[in-house]
Amino acid sequence: xxxxxxxxxxxxxxxxxxxxxxxxxxxxxxxxxxxxxxxxxxxxxxxxxxxxxxxxxxxxxxxxxxxxxxxxxxxxxxxxxxxxxxxxxxxxxxxxxxxxxxxxxxxxxxxxxxxxxxxxxxxxxxxxxxxxxxxxxxxxxxxxxxxxxxxxxxxxxxxxxxxxxxxxxxxxxxxxxxxxxxxxxxxxxxxxxxxxxxxxxxxxxxxxxxxxxxxxxxxxxxxxxxxxxxxxxxxxxxxxxxxxxxxxxxxxxxxxxxxxxxxxxxxxxxxxxxxxxxxx
Amino acid sequence: xxxxxxxxxxxxxxxxxxxxxxxxxxxxxxxxxxxxxxxxxxxxxxxxxxxxxxxxxxxxxxxxxxxxxxxxxxxxxxxxxxxxxxxxxxxxxxxxxxxxxxxxxxxxxxxxxxxxxxxxxxxxxxxxxxxxxxxxxxxxxxxxxxxxxxxxxxxxxxxxxxxxxxxxxxxxxxxxxxxxxxxxxxxxxxxxxxxxxxxxxxxxxxxxxxxxxxxxxxxxxxxxxxxxxxxxxxxxxxxxxxxxxxxxxxxxxxxxxxxxxxxxxxxxxxxxxxxxxxxx
Numbered sequence: 001x002x003x004x005x006x007x008x009x010x011x012x013x014x015x016x017x018x019x020x021x022x023x024x025x026x027x028x029x030x031x032x033x034x035x036x037x038x039x040x041x042x043x044x045x046x047x048x049x050x051x052x053x054x055x056x057x058x059x060x061x062x063x064x065x066x067x068x069x070x071x072x073x074x075x076x077x078x079x080x081x082x083x084x085x086x087x088x089x090x091x092x093x094x095x096x097x098x099x100x101x102x103x104x105x106x107x108x109x110x111x112x113x114x115x116x117x118x119x120x121x122x123x124x125x126x127x128x129x130x131x132x133x134x135x136x137x138x139x140x141x142x143x144x145x146x147x148x149x150x151x152x153x154x155x156x157x158x159x160x161x162x163x164x165x166x167x168x169x170x171x172x173x174x175x176x177x178x179x180x181x182x183x184x185x186x187x188x189x190x191x192x193x194x195x196x197x198x199x200x201x202x203x204x205x206x207x208x209x210x211x212x213x214x215x216x217x218x219x220x221x222x223x224x225x226x227x228x229x230x231x232x233x234x235x236x237x238x239x240x241x242x243x244x245x246x247x248x249x250x251x252x253x254x255x256x257x258x259x260x261x262x263x264x265x266x267x268x269x270x271x272x273x274x275x276x277x278x279x280x
Numbered sequence: 281x282x283x284x285x286x287x288x289x290x291x292x293x294x295x296x297x298x299x300x301x302x303x304x305x306x307x308x309x310x311x312x313x314x315x316x317x318x319x320x321x322x323x324x325x326x327x328x329x330x331x332x333x334x335x336x337x338x339x340x341x342x343x344x345x346x347x348x349x350x351x352x353x354x355x356x357x358x359x360x361x362x363x364x365x366x367x368x369x370x371x372x373x374x375x376x377x378x379x380x381x382x383x384x385x386x387x388x389x390x391x392x393x394x395x396x397x398x399x400x401x402x403x404x405x406x407x408x409x410x411x412x413x414x415x416x417x418x419x420x421x422x423x424x425x426x427x428x429x430x431x432x433x434x435x436x437x438x439x440x441x442x443x444x445x446x447x448x449x450x451x452x453x454x455x456x457x458x459x460x461x462x463x464x465x466x467x468x469x470x471x472x473x474x475x476x477x478x479x480x481x482x483x484x485x486x487x488x489x490x491x492x493x494x495x496x497x498x499x500x501x502x503x504x505x506x507x508x509x510x511x512x513x514x515x516x517x518x519x520x521x522x523x524x525x526x527x528x529x530x531x532x533x534x535x536x537x538x539x540x541x542x543x544x545x546x547x548x549x550x551x552x553x554x555x556x557x558x559x560x
């Protein structure tokens with residue numbers, strides 16, 4: 001099957017509005033491209049639940065800080081269209097930067113508390129960029145449902161909160177992180193890793209799995225759980241940005257792990273920054 | 281004719297979606313209530329252009345600073361419903377504060393450049409509150425078209441910019457300021473004025489009309505035009521917050537009045553703060 005490529009917001013809006021007027025449901029899978037099996041699992045789930053699925057492909061400059069990897073972010077438009085079609089997408093919406101942020105652009109969405117700490121501490125304008133572009137992509141694709149990976153867990157919490165707060169009327173589905181056979185969370189950024197770094201990177205998911213085991217065994221002190229995981233990641237030669245244990249829904253800090261919680265981590269190997277998280 | 285009163289976001293959304301599915305157009309007139317002839321002119325224009333008109337009535341706390349007049353803002357729900365019906369509204373959407381800003385609410389929309397200076401300088405979080413509530417009211421009422429008075433000219437510019445930037449797909453219509461026979465711009469806040477203050481307040485519109493005359497007579501220096509108006513307003517005993525001459529669409533500063541421009545003023549009489557503006 002071939003996907004239809006749509007490049008402009010008005011064309012995207014009218015495609016989606018026409019379908020919805022016919023009573024058909026539209027699912028949306030926002031991506032920055034360079035698809036891996038994780039993205040494809042989102043597209044498959046959308047295709048299973050909806051009459052039509054739009055994958056958006058936009059490397060969003062407003063969620064990168066000036067020193068980050070925007071210019072070298074990996075791209076493969078032809079490959080992405082093929083993989084999107086394979087997984088069941090009907091449309092790839094791939095607007096240009098000038099369509100999304102024309103000259104004079106100046107409107108931003110912020111989601112306050114849930115954006116703070118963790119990724120928000122290390123990437124101060126990141127979630128402002130994410131919330132803004134997701135709102136714009138929803139305005140363009142007008143979906144009934146949208147699918148996001150739990151890999152970016154804080155992002156998912158930010159988007160859920162924004163959608164509720166602004167009454168956007170889009171159902172948000174979070175899908176489990178897809179992992180390599182050895183446990184490494186799939187990420188478009190894994191392509192940056194040299195073979196030795198690829199081996200080191202495994203320390204992150206191993207430390208989080210170990211935290212799950214520790215909590216199942218009765219450990220309840222979030223500081224100790226996070227501290228043990230951070231030590232294990234550092235031990236493998238990674239530079240730890242943070243490891244935090246938080247309440248699963250609000251991402252609020254926890255004094256004791258006595259309810260659904262999440263452990264979230266970010267670490268750097270050379271120039272590559274990786275994140276991961278798991279349920280506790 | 282009676283208006284239908286809707287109190288909750290889901291009920292509002294389904295009312296509007298049903299109509300739009302039937303191919304009917306919905307106009308929206310956002311207000312904070314205490315209707316005067318200016319609000320009614322917006323409702324009449326909406327009723328003329330659309331199959332159905334929703335007036336929203338919500339005194340939005342997020343656009344008031346702590347020291348401002350939120351708690352004493354004038355209210356008259358029964359009178360407002362009657363005046364809205366008279367002017368042709370079909371629905372009054374009057375959500376509660378707890379519907380619009382439930383516990384944990386944390387999402388805000390900012391429109392950067394156009395919110396700066398003038399009202400933005402004197403009311404630093406005002407336009408963040410305005411942009412946020414208008415986005416939420418649009419999400420609730422799902423209109424084709426929305427109507428705003430030019431009386432709040434900078435607000436109108438903020439909303440236009442937000443709607444364009446976020447691809448909201450709502451047509452924004454600005455309607456001329458409705459004035460009392462002597463020239464005072466109609467405002468719900470005029471009710472605060474004591475008789476002597478009511479006479480003094482006239483200095484604002486008089487100074488702006490004089491600026492129009494001066495520009496027609498060939499004056500092109502924005503500093504001098506604004507300075508003359510500010511002096512005339514201060515002369516009448518008002519405390520001037522600002523008088524500015526700006527480019528009419530972007531509200532950017534101007535070196536010479538050689539294109540469509542706007543003069544905008546704010547001044548205080550006792551506890552009452554009034555604004556006005558005119559085309560140059």
